[in-house]
Amino acid sequence: MKKILTPLALAIGLAILPAANAADFIAKEADPALEAVAELTEQPYQQQEITEEVYVSAEDQLRDLMKTRGWGQGWDANKKRIFVVHSESFDNEDPTYDDSFIAKRSMFSTLAVMGAKAKVVEFMRTQMTAADQLSAPGTNVYAELNEQFLKIQKKIASSEKALAKLLAEVDAAEAEKLKGVTLEDRTKAFMDALIKRLDTAYSSGDIEEKKRKAYQKAKTRYEEAMAEHEDIVAKAEAIKGSVALEATSAVETLAKAPLMGTSILAQAESWNAEEERYEVAVLTVWSPKLEEGAKAILTGEEQDTKPKKALSVQEWLDTQDAATLVGPRSYVDNKGDRWFIGAYAMPVSGSSSKIRKNKGIADLMAKKEAVMALYSDMETQKQAEIALQTRSGELGGKDHTEVATSFAETTRQAVENRQVNGMSQLMSKTVTHPISNEKIYVIAYGVSGQSAAEALKLSYSTYQSATKANLSNSVKQVVADKLEQSLEASKKADVEASVGTDSGVMPTKAANTVSHKKVATSSNTLLNAPTIDEDDF
The missing domain is CATH 1.20.1440 (de novo design (two linked rop proteins))
Structure with missing residues (x-):
């Protein structure tokens, strides 16, 4: 049965890889079986029409996408990959007048990614403690x-x-x-x-x-x-009112592992005006092939790449809907080089100092997302308990049964003192968020195997050049000290010299009196673009 909402303000953005190829996430040995899957994944996704009468949540949108692609949730033993859909939501009266809406939405996008990555780690290994218990009086x-x-x-x-x-x-x-x-x-x-x-x-x-x-x-x-x-x-x-029956069911799980190479394939957002709830959802993928690509970047290993029919990473980012671009992404460019990308968004309205602060936050958060896509120590601990209690009621009447529930979760992803080479800004733009109609600044950073290797070489070269420059400076300093000593010694020599000095007064120019008239500043643009030779860089 369709859910009718009146009024309804709804917008869903799908940050789908327009040129996504299943081979980008599947181990090399599985390549012969990819033809049918590749044909399916290259078909454009036809999103169903969203009208004011039909509400489709962000999570349901991603499930519909998966059906069109032929992707199933969970581990695929044949393709050696795992797809996870995870959503988070928060209550909001109306995004159009919530000053902190964009910050909330970006943060909940991060929580959605963490939830998806936690499920990947739980798939690898989970430590579990669970118990069900029933307690009843010996004689009622x-x-x-x-x-x-x-x-x-x-x-x-x-x-x-x-x-x-x-x-x-x-x-x-x-x-x-x-x-x-x-x-x-x-x-x-x-x-x-x-x-x-x-x-x-x-x-x-x-x-x-x-x-x-x-x-x-x-x-x-x-x-x-x-x-x-x-x-x-x-x-x-x-x-x-005495207890006639008591039952509890409790479970606790703990999962932790270093996770490399998790990426968002698609992201959706939805606003339910009737329930005043905003939802963000992500479709993530992890595979040994993605892990191998991330590991090669972190270790500086050489990667075999070959050109493919694709866009450059900058061109690909230009095709994305920046309004829904938050979190980690992975893309293989036209040179066959895999990029791990992190994106973030913050509002850009208000005073210039506030805009500067928000842009700085978005910049650092995008770097963090890129690094977390490469590597993160994941740990998730969850506890759930259900308690049931039955008490005697009135004579001749029925017993009274009550149920209480509890859920607790601590999920953490972290990197510490991780050396990352080759990360650079790939995109930055200001767009209007379609649901809140607020201007947001979106920025993306990325790193690839080639950029990491080249940055590492440049780092070595920079330190070698600096070392040589420091040695040269030390030699020059010694020479200067010797010359200074010689100069001081010459001053103590018994040499008579006469120096004639002429005294005088330097002429002064008459002060020019300038009349300044206050004029209003009009809109203008300043550009500092000196003539440069590109080969210099």
Whole structure:
């Protein structure tokens, strides 16, 4: 059944690899089986039309995408890769007037990536502790009392019926009135009044002995049943609410591992105006081939690359929807070089100092995302518990069962003192976020095997050049010191010299008086572009 939302403000952006090839994520030995998959993945994704009447969450959008690509969640033993969809959401009245919306959205995108990476680590190895426990009293006294209570109620009802029959024999009018009184209305006071009426009738000498004995028997049974009823009620009241059943189910998991090469294949966002909830979702992929590419960059290993039908990494980034570009990406360019990319976005409105701060945050966060795509120490610990408790209720009634739940999670990804070579800014632009209509600054950093290797060589060269420059400077310093010593020695020599000096006053120019008139500044553009030779760099 479709969910109808009125009003609805919805926008979903899919940062899909337009030239994604399944071979980019599959081990080399699986290449012969790629033809059908490659044909499927090269087909453009046709997103279903989103109207004001139909709401499709960000996570459902990614699941629809996976169906069109023929991708299944979880580990694919044939293709040696794992796909994970993970979403996070937060409550928001309206993104258009929430000043911190973009920061929230970017942060929750990071949380979604962490959740997906945690599932990859949990797939590799998970340490688990779990227990289910049931606890119940050895003898359920309350249940026994309840059973006695039901029997006594039947006995009381039977006695009341017998007394009502006897009343009909002595007072037909009163008996007729009694027919309209239900058992619930027959309180103790009501029955006491009925017995009092019968006592008066049966005390006369007109009633035969046989009927008098029948009445006395029915009256005695009723009084005994009522006394027993009161005793059971008193006992039950004393233990009412006691625990009749208790059950718990608890599980705790711990998973940690160094993770290299996780990448986002697609990202979606959705805004549910009716529920005032914003959702971000990511489709991530990890494979041994991605891990190999990341490891080669970190270790400086040579990578075999060959040209392919693709775009350069900068051209590819230009094709992406920058409004939904947050987190890690992986792309193999036209030279066959694999890039690990990190992107981030922050709002750019307000004062110039605030814009500068937000751009600085976006810059550092994009670098962090790129590095986390290469390598991160992942650790996730989760705890869940469900507790059930059943307590006795009123006599003759039903038990009361309550359930309580608890969930706790700590997930962390981190890098520490990790040397990264070859990371550079690949893209930066200011765009309008389609849901909040807020201007955002989007920046992307990336590193590839080639850029890492070349940067490492440049690093060696820089230090070697600096070492030579420092040695040369040291030699020059020694020579300068020697010359200075020679100069000082020459001053102490017994040499007479006469120096003639002419004194005078330098002419001064008359101060020019300039009249300054305040003029309003108009819009303008400054460009500093000196003539340069590209070969210099």
